[in-house]
Amino acid sequence: MDAEQLFKSLCSGDALPELRTNPGPMPTRGHFSAVLEDSLDRLDKGDKELDLHVLHCTEEFVTFYDGYPKSSVHLLAVPRRERVLGLGQLAAVHLPMLQRLAAYVAWLMQSLEAKPGDVGVGWTHGIHSVPSLRQLHVHVFTQDLCSPCLKNAKHFGSFRPPFLVSLDDAIDAVERGLEPERRFGLRTAEEDMKKRSLRCHRCDTDFGRRFAELKKHLATCQASLLPGTAPRLWRVSEAASASDRSEELPPQHVLAAANTDSAGSDDGQNLRAWLMQGGRKRSRDDPAGAEDLVDLI
Structure with a gap:
């Protein structure tokens, strides 16, 4: 099934389940960076302990609740069958999967906008340039970026471009035969992100590197957001x-x-x-x- 067929199939299939309260961190064994790999293995084995942490699941993709949400609603869309560490390891062989993943995330975001969990600031998505968790995953989240788990400048910067890479850009790089490491500057992405000024993504106020002031501001900013990326x-x-x-x-x-x-x-x-x-x-x-x-x- 190609991406367009998958998108149409999802749209005509069962509705996305209602959002639940975020259940918190997923159970894991071993190092935390392997939590997604471990969860996929347990999901395949029918481990019911994971049910609380899953919003939606197909044969090829699963959507987990992020254990440390950085927004009011924060989800992870993850390929189940193809194991690839992250953005830096993507190659031409992964292109069909990436296109279907884009169709899945597109459907997911379309469905989410009609859910009670939409807090009125829109949804967006992206892949971290330098992820902390092994196994490719796409963040899908409301753009308020207001959460007790958003604790420092690194958290905020990692959910803003260019550190956050859209699926369209990732697919474009693979289609053109560009190495993700060079196309997205992955070797220096984290250091570059740490040097960048913290700017409110709603009103564009520049806070320099003063994260505490930015976080207070985010809780009250009333400026309209530009549409999120799907x-x-x-x-x-x-x-x-x-x-x-x-x-x-x-x-x-x-x-x-x-x-x-x-x-x-x-x-x-x-x-x-x-x-x-x-x-x-x-x-x-x-x-x-x-x-x-x-x-x-």
């Missing part, structure tokens, strides 16, 4: 639907249509604007010590 498959499909062209053009041709001469028409301009906004509406205003080992989960 994998391209969802954006294109949504754009086609919004322009009433889903029957005329398959999703892979919608972007091309938006850039043709006909884009000068009202429909074309609306489609182009929708795509530039990510195909989404603006958001509304309005074991002890383990976390010391894991700054970026």
